[in-house]
Amino acid sequence: MNAEKFARSLTLRHLRIIAALAEYGLVAKVAESLNVTQPSVSKQISELERLADIQIVIRERNRLHLTPAGNRLADHARRILLQLDRAAFDLDAMTQGVAGSVSIGAVSSVAPTLLPPAISLMKRSAPQANISITEGHFVSLFPALESGALDMVIARIWHPQDIPGIQQKVLLEEQIAIVANKDHPLARETTLSWAQAVEWPWILPLGNSVARRAVESLFAEFGSAPPVNVIASSSLFLNIAMMLDTPALGLFPQSIAQTHASRGELVILPLDTRNMLSQVRCFWRTGQAEANSAFDLFQKCLEQSLAR
Missing domain, CATH: 3.40.190.10 (Periplasmic binding protein-like II)
Incomplete structure (x- = not known):
């Protein structure tokens, strides 16, 4: 492989394609996630293999499996894209001068692991923003979210259901x-x-x-x-x-x-917990991101920290 030519010719589109391929494994899913055509995805894969001078995918019916070289390239792609995303919202935060405040409620089983990296990322991007954390259980935190005392609640969920006026998103699955x-x-x-x-x-x-x-x-x-x-x-x-x-x-x-x-x-202990409370979700009021720039930034920082 010509390393200089590879580095000079590699594009963000190539990186997004290989990262999405590692996640979805289907050309149709990759195309849908990136809002491009399937032929475009196939073309980018062929270009990547030509630039790397090595096979990066194995085709099996309608699925594409990454080779060891493909998996290694996908790992590098994810890290590069993550750094670019961080750079983008770091600059955005500096440009906008994000200050304000955001109030987060979290159950104790997720607060120590999820919040510190997200908070660290946000304070680096927007040091003037104020962040307050309240620990509790979902039943006590949720009324504070509805009333506006909290901007977001992060909790483990049992039997998830839609809640009028509340947006929610799955953050991770952990037993x-x-x-x-x-x-x-x-x-x-x-x-x-x-x-x-x-x-x-x-x-x-x-x-x-x-x-x-x-x-x-x-x-x-x-x-x-x-x-x-x-x-x-x-x-x-x-x-x-x-x-x-x-x-x-x-x-x-x-x-x-x-x-x-x-x-x-x-x-x-060797006890089966049957996926009980394995799903961690965040909840926020509809329209919150548009109304509070500090909340919007924290949400992005949370997503970025989980992507590492």
Whole structure:
């Protein structure tokens, strides 16, 4: 491959095509997502293969599969496009002088992982913008969103439904894990039933929360009554501290559970949570983005931080 010619001839269209191809795998889907024709997509792929002097796709019926070289190129394309997007809204924020304020409500199971990178990105782009964060559970946060006290709510959702006057978007999918401290008797079990687990103390979400109803429904699904020895708490950090000091079982997002498991503090138990509360969504009032430039920027920063 002629590296100089490759770098000189590669275009943003090439990068968008290969990144979209990695995501969708279908020429029709790629064309639709980029608002171009299917022949145009095929042409760009052929140009990329010619420039790279290597096969980047394998055609199988109506699907295109990336070769190892294609996957590597797609990874580079995503990073380049992400940096360009960040540059665009950094400059946009500087030009517009985005200040103002944005108020975010989030459940404790998503706040520590989702918010810091988004906030960091926003403060770098718009240092004058004020950001306030309120932690709670969805039932307590949602009225504040409707009243205008909060601009956005980020929560794990059970049985999503449309809400008049409210826009919503899926941010990510992440499993919930059942955990115990490393010295718990169940930590050594390779197979475990919910009937066994229910006999132990539990740290569960607050009784009037969506998360608590979802957990109790999960117990019923496996033929068990909810545990009776319960500590109800919505504080993730308090829950972690209690888990380390008691024989209670608890629920944590997979990423947080894995972090503490890798430190040798907690053990993820072999219990199926059936995708309970795995979907994380953000909610905002219709028209909010147009009315509040700080909100609009935060939403973009949130999307950018998740794309990394």
